[in-house]
Amino acid sequence: MNEPDAVNEDLVALLADVFADKCTTETVEAAEGGWSQDLWASLDELGLTAVGVDEEAGGSGGGLRDALTIVRVAAGYAAPVPLAHTLVVGPESRRRFELPHRPGATAVALYGRLAVEETAEGGVVRGSIESVPYARQAQNLIVVAENGDQDVAVELDASVLSWTERTNVAGEPRADAAISVHVDQVAHGIAPAGTRETVRDAEALAQSWALVGAMQKVGELVTTYTRQREQFGRPLSSFQAVKQLAAVVAGEISVATAAASAAAMHFELGGASRFPVAAARVRCAAAVAPVSRHAHQLHGAIGYTREYPLHQFTRRLWAWRDEGRTQRQWTQLAGERVLAAGAENLWASIAS
Amino acid sequence: MDRTMTAEEALLVEEPLAALRQEVREFVAEQLAQGRFEPAVNSWMTGFSREFAREVGRRGWIGMTWPVEYGGHGRTAAERFVVMEELLAAGAPVSAYWAGDRQVGPALLRNGTEEQKRRFLPGLASGEILFCLGLSEADSGSDLASVRTAATKQADGSWTISGAKLWTSGAHHKDFMLTLCRSLPGSSRQDGLSQFIVDLHAPGVTIRPVYLSNGSHHFNEVILEDVRVEGDMLLGVEHGGWSQVTAELADERSGPERYMSTVALIKAFAESSDEDVADRIAVTGSLASQLWAMRTLSQDVVASVHQGKRPSLLAATAKDIGTTFEQESVEMIRQVLRRPPATGSRLQVLLDEALNHSPGFTIRGGTTQVLRSIIAKQVGM
Numbered sequence: 001m002n003e004p005d006a007v008n009e010d011l012v013a014l015l016a017d018v019f020a021d022k023c024t025t026e027t028v029e030a031a032e033g034g035w036s037q038d039l040w041a042s043l044d045e046l047g048l049t050a051v052g053v054d055e056e057a058g059g060s061g062g063g064l065r066d067a068l069t070i071v072r073v074a075a076g077y078a079a080p081v082p083l084a085h086t087l088v089v090g091p092e093s094r095r096r097f098e099l100p101h102r103p104g105a106t107a108v109a110l111y112g113r114l115a116v117e118e119t120a121e122g123g124v125v126r127g128s129i130e131s132v133p134y135a136r137q138a139q140n141l142i143v144v145a146e147n148g149d150q151d152v153a154v155e156l157d158a159s160v161l162s163w164t165e166r167t168n169v170a171g172e173p174r175a176d177a178a179i180s181v182h183v184d185q186v187a188h189g190i191a192p193a194g195t196r197e198t199v200r201d202a203e204a205l206a207q208s209w210a211l212v213g214a215m216q217k218v219g220e221l222v223t224t225y226t227r228q229r230e231q232f233g234r235p236l237s238s239f240q241a242v243k244q245l246a247a248v249v250a251g252e253i254s255v256a257t258a259a260a261s262a263a264a265m266h267f268e269l270g271g272a273s274r275f276p277v278a279a280a281r282v283r284c285a286a287a288v289a290p291v292s293r294h295a296h297q298l299h300g301a302i303g304y305t306r307e308y309p310l311h312q313f314t315r316r317l318w319a320w321r322d323e324g325r326t327q328r329q330w331t332q333l334a335g336e337r338v339l340a341a342g343a344e345n346l347w348a349s350i351a352s
Numbered sequence: 353m354d355r356t357m358t359a360e361e362a363l364l365v366e367e368p369l370a371a372l373r374q375e376v377r378e379f380v381a382e383q384l385a386q387g388r389f390e391p392a393v394n395s396w397m398t399g400f401s402r403e404f405a406r407e408v409g410r411r412g413w414i415g416m417t418w419p420v421e422y423g424g425h426g427r428t429a430a431e432r433f434v435v436m437e438e439l440l441a442a443g444a445p446v447s448a449y450w451a452g453d454r455q456v457g458p459a460l461l462r463n464g465t466e467e468q469k470r471r472f473l474p475g476l477a478s479g480e481i482l483f484c485l486g487l488s489e490a491d492s493g494s495d496l497a498s499v500r501t502a503a504t505k506q507a508d509g510s511w512t513i514s515g516a517k518l519w520t521s522g523a524h525h526k527d528f529m530l531t532l533c534r535s536l537p538g539s540s541r542q543d544g545l546s547q548f549i550v551d552l553h554a555p556g557v558t559i560r561p562v563y564l565s566n567g568s569h570h571f572n573e574v575i576l577e578d579v580r581v582e583g584d585m586l587l588g589v590e591h592g593g594w595s596q597v598t599a600e601l602a603d604e605r606s607g608p609e610r611y612m613s614t615v616a617l618i619k620a621f622a623e624s625s626d627e628d629v630a631d632r633i634a635v636t637g638s639l640a641s642q643l644w645a646m647r648t649l650s651q652d653v654v655a656s657v658h659q660g661k662r663p664s665l666l667a668a669t670a671k672d673i674g675t676t677f678e679q680e681s682v683e684m685i686r687q688v689l690r691r692p693p694a695t696g697s698r699l700q701v702l703l704d705e706a707l708n709h710s711p712g713f714t715i716r717g718g719t720t721q722v723l724r725s726i727i728a729k730q731v732g733m
Contacts, residue, residue, distance in 0.1 A: 081717035196392050223732050238733040240725070248725030250671040250731045258652050259645035276644065282637065328634070335637025343622040346636070347441040347615065351373070 008066055011014035011051075012073060018042060019077040025309045031080035032171035035137045040081045042107060049083070050103060053091050058101040059120040064088070064268055068209045073262075075213030078312040080172065082107060082134035084206040086099065093142045096240045097153035097189030104139030107132050107158060110200050110324065114145035114152060116183065116346045125154055128176070131323070135175040136163045143179065151195040154186040168323065170315035201274055203324055204281040205267050208260040211284040211320055214313045215253045218295045221310055222246050226298055236298065245294040252287040273352055278334035285321035292317050369434050376438040378412065383444070392618040393441030394709040395717070396609040397560055398570050399445030400525050402482070408439070408446070409479030411718040414453045418461060423474030429658040433651065437608040443616035447522055450485040452476045454599050454607060456530050459547070463596050468500030468549070472528075486517035486531035486550065486574060487597070489681055493519075494722045496532070497541045497594065501576065503533035503548060509583035511535075513548065517577045519716075524559050525571040526552055531576075536591050545593035550576070550586040566708040599662070604717050606653035607665035611646040611674030613713055614681045618643070621685045624699050631688045646674050665730035672723040675713040682706045 022042045030036070043049050052067030053059020067087040074083050082105050090106035093099070129135075129143055141158035144151065163175040226237040226246060232338030236242045263280030266273070294312040296303045303310045321327050338349045383389060383404070392399050408414055416432040418424020439446050457476050460469055475481030494499045501515025513533055523529060529550045536544025552559065556579040562648040588596045621627070622636045649670050656663040686703065693700040714720040 041648075077567035219731070226733060237728075243728035243733055244721065244724045246733055247672070247727035250665075250727050251673045254666060254669045255645050255649045255673050258649040262651075263650035274409035275640070278588075279641035279644040280648075286638075286642075304571075306549065331637045331641065332630075332634050333637070334637075334641045337637075338640040339622065339633060339636060343619075346619050346640065347624045348377075349638050351437060351647070352440070 005057075006070060008062075011062075011066055011069055014046070015048070015070060015073040016048065018072065019079065023074075023077040023079050025312065025344050028078045028080055028309075028312050029306075033167055034080070034082045034173055035082070035134055037137075039079060043081065043083075049086055049105070050101075052087050053101050056104065059091075065264055067091070068206065068264055071206050072209040072213035074214075075210040075316070076209055076217040076313075077305070078214070078217075078309075081105070081139055082212055083202070085133055085138075088206040089199065090140065090142055091202045093144055093153050093199050094155070096195045096199060097144070097151075097191050099142070099153060099155050099187050102140045102155065102190045105134065105137060106140040106142065107135040107138035108142045108144065108199075108203070109135075110144050110177075110196060110203060112143055112145060114143055114147065114154065114179070121182065125179060125180040125181050125183055125186055125188075129179065130176045131166075131168075131174040132176070134173055134321075135161075135177065136165050137171060144199055145184070146193070146196060149193055150190050152188065152190050154188045156186040157183060160185060168319040170312075172319065173315070192298045193244055197274075200324065201267060201277045204277055204330065205260075205263055206278045207320055207324065208256075208263060208284040209276075211288065212257050212260045212318060214251070214317050214320070215284075215287060215291050216254060218291055218310065218317070219249055219253045221313070222249055222295050222298055225303075226306040232263035242298060245298055249291050249294050249298075252291050256284045256287040256338055262350040271352075273337065273349065275334060275349060278337055281330045282327060282334050288317045369421065369430060372431055373434050373438060375411075376413070376435055380438065380442040380444060381641040383407070384442075387720060388709060389443075389445050390663045391619075391702075393443065393616045393706045394712075395443045395616070396440060396446050396450050396613070397521060397712070398447060398568070398709070399443070400447050400522055401445040401492075402448055402479070402525075404445045405448035405479035405482065407479075408449065409477060413439075414449050414479055415457050415473065418473060418477060420456055421471050421689070422461075423477040424457075425477075429654050433608065433654050437612065437647070439610040441615050441619075442606055448482050448525065449476070449479050449482070450526065450609070451485050451521075452481070455603055456483040458603055459587065459596065459600055461532065462599065463547075468587065481528065482522075482526040483528045483530055484520050484552075485525045486520055486523075486529040488519045489516060490518050494719050496597070497545075499532055499534060499545065501531065501533045502537070503535045503536070503546060503581070505535070506580075511548065511581045511583065511586065513550065513576045513579045513581055516573055518562070518573050519715075520572045520574050521570060523552060523570065523574050524561065528552060530587065531572060532593055532597055533594070539591070542594040544591050545597075546590055547587040547593045547596055548581050549587060550579060550581055554579050554581075556580070560628075565711075566707065568708075601666040601718070602653070602662055602664055605671040605723075606650055606657075606663070608647065608650055610671045610717070611643060611650070611658075611677055613675075613678045613709070614706050616641070617685065617699075617706045618681055620698045620702050624693075626693065626699075627688065627690055631690075635684055635688050639684065642677050646670070646677060649673070665727060668718070668723045668726045668730070671717060672720055672727065676720065678713040679710050682710050701706030 022039045047060035050059040051062040055061045089108045109129035109132045114127035138158045142155045146151045161177040165175045229236045255316045259280040266276035302308045412425045413435045415424040416427040418427045432667045503511045531550045535546035556577040558575040560573045561569045654668045
């Protein structure tokens with residue numbers, strides 16, 4: 001697979017060691033419905049849960065691309081831990097809303113409601129949030145919401161709330177809660193309107209990289225399986241019909257990888273156009289159907305059994321492509337963004 | 353954990369690119385204002401204009417990356433990418449010089465003699481000399497190694513070529529054909545092939561039209577009957593043509609023309625006021641996202657070629673996914689139309705054109721099936 005040029009090879013090598021050891025198929029299986037505390041502790045010990053945050057601020061150093069690389073590699077092991085939010089979405093929220101860094105697993109709610117009410121006991125933060133990834137397992141909870149002509153973020157101890165936990169199609173924990181806490185219990189920050197949208201973009205970016213990581217693993221499984229499995233006296237990989245489908249899988253992964261990588265650059269540069277992040281999110285999500293469909297087709301019945309690991313990745317792909325916002329919502333948003341300067345400037349908006 | 357800028361980033365953020373892009377856009381606007389062309393789909397293959405080629409050449413936009421001493425302009429691959437994509441986005445008639453700029457020039461630079469470079473490159477770069485490619489034959493389509501057109505070496509060092517090339521795009525407008533021939537009698541497959549520069553006005557050359565399904569003249573059969581070619585028109589290594597041709601494929605397969613053939617239609621659709629607004633936004637969002645993503649992949653290939661690599665997996669992938677997208681784009685637009693577009697409207701004209709050309713998207717330059725075989729092999733199958 002094509003690797004982004006600037007990938008930090010030492011980091012990738014370290015990650016491969018850690019995940020191969022601490023995040024086996026069995027780890028993922030055992031964690032379904034919850035998370036792997038052991039894996040989290042191992043990552044935490046190595047400082048890998050605070051990459052992308054400056055050392056002076058209490059992090060491990062490194063940049064956004066390093067954080068995204070961890071998210072991508074972790075997705076290739078179906079790691080049942082909240083890395084996307086802890087490494088990317090949480091820090092982005094804290095930076096934008098000037099909240100101090102907090103160590104520990106972090107969950108971020110970006111699509112909920114929040115309001116501050118004055119009561120006899122002082123200010124009370126009320127709101128409701130839904131489908132927050134790993135909210136019950138996380139130590140910190142950040143809620144980002146709109147509040148009049150500004151956006152607001154609050155950060156609190158996630159265990160303060162009483163969570164209703166569900167799982168997504170991949171068996172990953174997602175939780176809802178009603179918020180009603182005294183303002184003294186939260187750190188809060190305000191930022192100009194539109195900041196929440198930027199943080200949602202950061203989430204979309206992390207999702208794109210996670211989709212790529214899981215799809216790359218699916219691609220590897222396809223190659224390995226079709227070379228090993230023999231039918232009619234020869235490996236499946238020697239059949240033209242099989243090769244043609246496997247090539248579609250590889251091609252979709254290549255284009256998704258290129259798009260996710262370029263979107264990270266656009267996000268970091270902070271240009272005026274937010275179309276690239278939406279476009280990459282759409283393209284990565286759109287790759288999921290052909291990649292997962294063909295991968296399962298090529299694996300036959302074994303591919304959707306519990307014992308064979310393919311489902312640990314395809315089920316996550318099915319979940320992630322529509323979380324936060326669905327593929328359709330991102331497509332609509334990509335359209336709005338690319339047409340913002342007028343349809344007559346469509347090409348200029350794509351190639352800017 | 354310092355990070356350095358990726359090649360792709362360097363491609364995108366390089367300062368002079370914005371100015372160059374603006375320059376091309378102004379040129380396009382001026383040409384449109386003067387009625388020099390109508391934006392068309394597939395214009396890099398079927399939009400022919402010698403005058404337009406000269407105009408582009410005059411501005412230094414052909415052979416941009418070639419050395420200045422051969423009439424090139426010593427510019428970067430990134431700058432060339434900007435010019436290509438802006439002209440494609442405009443649906444401009446660039447087919448006259450496209451193959452020369454993309455393949456023939458680089459092939460001459462890689463394999464040509466000093467004399468050949470001096471003779472052809474300046475004219476190619478100015479848009480005065482136009483080349484087409486003579487590869488396929490009646491019995492050699494996807495299986496290019498089976499070519500039979502024979503080049504026979506004469507006692508005086510010249511060659512006599514006999515055979516017929518098929519599907520030669522624009523041969524009836526062009527001056528020369530870079531022709532793949534079997535130069536070693538009795539050789540088979542990849543062995544014993546050589547490339548020759550054949551003057552299309554030489555005695556013994558007959559160009560016969562092969563009309564497209566809509567009646568337009570684009571393809572030709574080029575019949576060569578005892579055509580005399582001087583010894584100095586052999587390109588590169590005698591009997592070493594196969595590796596030369598395959599080296600051209602990354603250039604041929606990964607450029608922006610492999611996903612931009614329908615951009616004129618996509619723009620017309622996005623601008624159409626006749627469609628449901630929500631549908632138009634969503635479909636434009638989907639098409640634009642795919643275009644943008646293909647573009648990132650194509651830029652990766654350009655960057656990789658620029659670093660001296662030969663990214664055959666990415667190049668094959670770019671063409672497979674890109675041309676499949678071109679076909680899908682036509683279908684996506686068609687499926688969302690609320691009513692038949694008015695006859696003679698830009699949308700109707702471009703949609704019909706796109707439909708007529710769309711079968712070719714996934715055939716030319718290597719069929720989807722051949723590309724997928726290459727991709728599968730590259731990923732270890």
